[in-house]
Amino acid sequence: DVKVTQSSRYLVKRTGEKVFLECVQDMDHENMFWYRQDPGLGLRLIYFSYDVKMKEKGDIPEGYSVSREKKERFSLILESASTNQTSMYLCASNQGVTQYFGPGTRLLVL
Amino acid sequence: SQQGEEDPQALSIQEGENATMNCSYKTSINNLQWYRQNSGRGLVHLILIRSNEREKHSGRLRVTLDTSKKSSSLLITASRAADTASYFCATDARQGAQKLVFGQGTRLTINP
Numbered sequence: 001d002v003k004v005t006q007s008s009r010y011l012v013k014r015t016g017e018k019v020f021l022e023c024v025q026d027m028d029h030e031n032m033f034w035y036r037q038d039p040g041l042g043l044r045l046i047y048f049s050y051d052v053k054m055k056e057k058g059d060i061p062e063g064y065s066v067s068r069e070k071k072e073r074f075s076l077i078l079e080s081a082s083t084n085q086t087s088m089y090l091c092a093s094n095q096g097v098t099q100y101f102g103p104g105t106r107l108l109v110l
Numbered sequence: 111s112q113q114g115e116e117d118p119q120a121l122s123i124q125e126g127e128n129a130t131m132n133c134s135y136k137t138s139i140n141n142l143q144w145y146r147q148n149s150g151r152g153l154v155h156l157i158l159i160r161s162n163e164r165e166k167h168s169g170r171l172r173v174t175l176d177t178s179k180k181s182s183s184l185l186i187t188a189s190r191a192a193d194t195a196s197y198f199c200a201t202d203a204r205q206g207a208q209k210l211v212f213g214q215g216t217r218l219t220i221n222p
Binding site for chain 1: 145150151152208209212215
């Protein structure tokens with residue numbers, strides 16, 4: 001079975017802090033994705049990566065950056081967290097058309 | 111960008127009844143998928159239907175696709191309390207990109 005893990009289930013940070021969300025997949029997938037999920041807005045794509053060191057902006061990249069130094073790991077970085085980044089963050093990976101999701105990280109920025 | 115829209119936003123039925131959720135999208139697709147999300151968890155893939163297919167079955171799930179109307183439906187038959195979850199449709203954004211565009215989801219509650 002494909003397994004996608006995320007470093008934290010719950011995270012509380014203060015405004016202005018630098019935040020790292022880590023995602024690891026164990027199936028040698030080429031593509032990895034970061035989404036945020038908010039009530040009434042569904043899932044919105046922040047960034048995705050189609051290879052090591054390769055990245056592409058999604059629909060809402062502002063305030064975020066990403067890093068993919070190894071194929072299995074895709075990190076989402078909030079350079080200076082703000083309260084409007086309080087959300088559920090979901091990581092996913094795929095090789096074909098089906099995406100496999102991690103359990104999510106619920107981030108609260110105070 | 112295209113966006114799937116689910117209808118209804120919320121659905122509450124009795125255990126044993128059938129649940130039908132609908133999804134509409136805006137542009138041409140290669141395939142459409144349905145995912146399930148239990149409360150506070152990640153999404154899990156349920157079923158995929160290709161643009162040249164009209165209907166697909168998997169266990170108690172039945173998916174239809176009408177490309178002329180740009181719509182799909184997910185039917186869950188003989189619902190169980192464990193089917194309580196949010197259900198999302200997802201369409202591929204464009205050929206080769208492997209990105210998906212998700213709808214806002216239908217929150218399904220099965221009452222015992």
